[in-house]
Amino acid sequence: MASSPLSVSGHEYVSDPISSLSASHTSVSTPPATVRDSVDSAPLPALHALQTSTPCKRKAASIPLSLELDRGHTSSAKRHNRSAKHVIPLIASELVQATHYSATFAEDFLLRDSWDLHVPEADILLAAITRSLPPADKVRYHRKIGQYTCSPPAYSNAMYPEWFCRLANAIRNANNPTLAAVHSTWKCTKDTAPTGARNGELRPDFILTVDDDATSSSATPTWDSILVVGEHQSKGSQPFTQLARYAEQVFIAQPFRTAVLGIITSNTGPRLTFWRFDRAGAIGSMDLDYQSTSRQLRTIVRCLYAIPFLPPEAVGFHVSSIITNLPPENSFPLNDSLPWKMRMSPSTLYEGEALMNSLLFIAPGIVTRGTRVWRGTLGGTSVAIKYSWRSSTRPPEASLYQLAASHHVIGLATLVAYDTYEDIATNVRFDHALASSPLVDRHIKIHNRHLTRIILTPTGRAIGGENLSPLQVAQGLFAGLVGHASLYFDGGILHRDVSPYNIIYTNKPQVAVHEWILGGNREADVIGGTMMHLHGALIDLDYAIELDSTEGRSSAAADRTGTYPFIAMGVLGKGEMHRYRHDLESFLYVLLWVCCYPVTPDPNPEKRDIMDNIWPRSHPLRTWIFEDEQTVTAHKVMNIVQDEERFEGLLGRFRAGFEGFKDIARRWRKTLWGIEGSWRCAIDPARKRGVGGEGTDGIEAASGEKRYWLLHNEVRMGVIDREAFCEARDALRGFVESLAPPGEGVLQN
Secondary structure, three states: OOOOOOOOEOOEOOOOOOOOOOOOOEEEEOOOOOOOOOOOOOOOOOOOOOOEOOOOOOOHHHOOOOOHHHOOOOOHHHHHHHHHHHHHHHHHHHHOOOEEEEOOHHHHHHOOHHHOOOOOOHHHHHHHHHHHOOHHHOEEEEOOOOEEEEOOOOOOOOOHHHHHHHHHHHHHHOOOOOOOOOOOEEEEOOOOOOEOOOOOOOOOOEEEEOOOHHHHOOOOOEHHHEEEEEEEOOOOOOHHHHHHHHHHHHHHHOOOEOEEEEEEEOOOOOEEEEEEEEOOEEEEEOOEEOOEOOOOHHHHHHHHHHHHHOOHHHHOEOOOOEEOOOOHHHOOOOOOOOOEEEEOOOOOOOOOEEEEEEEEEEOOOOOOOOOEEEEEEEOOEEEEEEEEEEEOOOOOHHHHHHHHHHOOOOOEOEEEEEEEEEEHHHHHOOOHHHHOOHHHHHHHHHHOEEEEEEEEEOOOEEOOOOOOOHHHHHHHHHHHHHHHHHHHHOOOEEOOOOOOOOEEEEEEEEEEEEOOOOOOOOOOOOOOOEEEEEEEEEOOOOOOEEOOOOOOOEOOOOOOOOOHHHOOHHHHHHOOEOOHHHHHHHHHHHHHHHHHOOOOOOOOOOOOOOOOOOOOOOOOOHHHHHOOHHHHHHHHHHHHHHOHHHHHHHHOOOOOOOHHHHHHHHHHHHHHHEOOOOOOEOOOOOOOOOOOOOOOOOEEOOOOOEEOOOOOOEEEOOEEHHHHHHHHHHHHHHHHHHHOOOOOOEEOO
């Protein structure tokens, strides 16, 4: 899913840490009402009214890593095959306009003088290689011409990867009297898939992995130990796409990875290409010919020698904000098996260290925010710690939390601290774009990202989790609904990413007071309003925007807004200006989702009914995940809005215990698309540019003429945002109070 949530099903939500590699370091903490910066940092950018939805480009992140909803129905092999079918084109789409070649790749990324690698001259390395490799491997010195040549015995996939690993390990060992300082090995994995708790069954042809030949030569490698991935071209294959899939798996397995190095080797001649993937795309070397030292053999040998000795930052790791306590021989923060510690900025209210206890959420994909969410503790307080790559064209998420706090927004997570660290252009690509073409320079300016860390409280569990009761889901959903309304009506901020993973349930309630948003029996203008225990909060303002006028300005960020299955039809299919009614529509999709998933095994799997083609009982909303924008939009129009019988068919898929949500779903559907005086719901496909697009049977304007489009502040014809929210709130509030034990309802002043 495109948006990286702060929570994960069945777990408490959290995020991850970072530290500054750049001179500019921004730090924020609350409760101060304004953002606090360190002495040498620039102030946080001003917030803008960016209401128009950015392009709804699907990404690999829209296909979750593990579909808990499939448990009990699908084998791991089948999940893998389906994943390949849907993920491959999305990864290719992410990279299609974010990839370029560099004539100075080796100098910029592998042989930089500043890394002090002491790479020997290529001829010294080649002399050692010819002595260590068997003659059959065909690395030779020809005295007559004074050149070294390198000719693989075969280019077939059966033989070449093994030969390449022998060559690369011989280069690694050259000029090293002892291997004590070498703790990485090139391995052929074409027949053995690396293992990983969150990874698919993919098999790179060869890898560079962190281990020792003497102790780990026979062990199956793991994705969280891989430093470099390799793909040997085969007939009919797409080696770059395959390599990109491997790079994504490394990003998934290694929480602090900033870039992934890859190699593609040719099956038709002695040629290879180096690649480097990051959150802005991929950079490749030119095609390098290693046939002889009269070509690029020297460059390739020196690069392959340097790679195992690169420092963590050069390999592609973020290390400056975490306290690893790793031994010098293995200084790479590879996995999430340790309770990582992170450094707090001197300018925050907290000093010392924060502890990241467990990794909860990973956003897949490559050209994405790459969000990681952790459960952690800070100063004895349970917190959420989130690391993500924020688009440089978007305002910092912390600025919006600060703005919301200044307007006393209720039902929203509270900002504790915020830090900005390295950016891709300067620190991950080492200012590579400065020497590139104007086109590449323009691309990185648009797609540049900053690694950020945000710490929030309270902690909780996403309402999309498996183990929440109907009451807990209802309480969390109610808190999210009123939090979203307060954010919009009080804070002037539109969330734009409502999903089951951005709404949390909390065991410990938060006391909230509001004049009208919470509802109750009091009039809206009574001082003090209603007091209520909220068992939850709305989180994740990555895609949120400040509204300073009814006219929105187009966002400069190149990402779409929203989590794919929950994006409103007008935004997903028509590119309409994102407004409150679209987020309210997303709340309906969230309700439907949490009531359908996780699917429980069907005791009669052979049994079928008329709705199975629309809402498959093993995966009712699969269309909303795997199909393209137009298909998903058409599916929602027909089966949610236009055909009530089909909508009732979906309600029939609600899991046991959640039947009570059916009436809420019906009432919310009417709130969004109901026609006054009619049982029907409808969307008018015609729209008037600039004011939205949905209409019904028309409404009489002051002039006596009928209009057939929604005004900017309407949810349905004649019903403004606030009125529609109150309808949705009252429907859900009554249900919560019917389920809640005595004492957990409204506390009147």
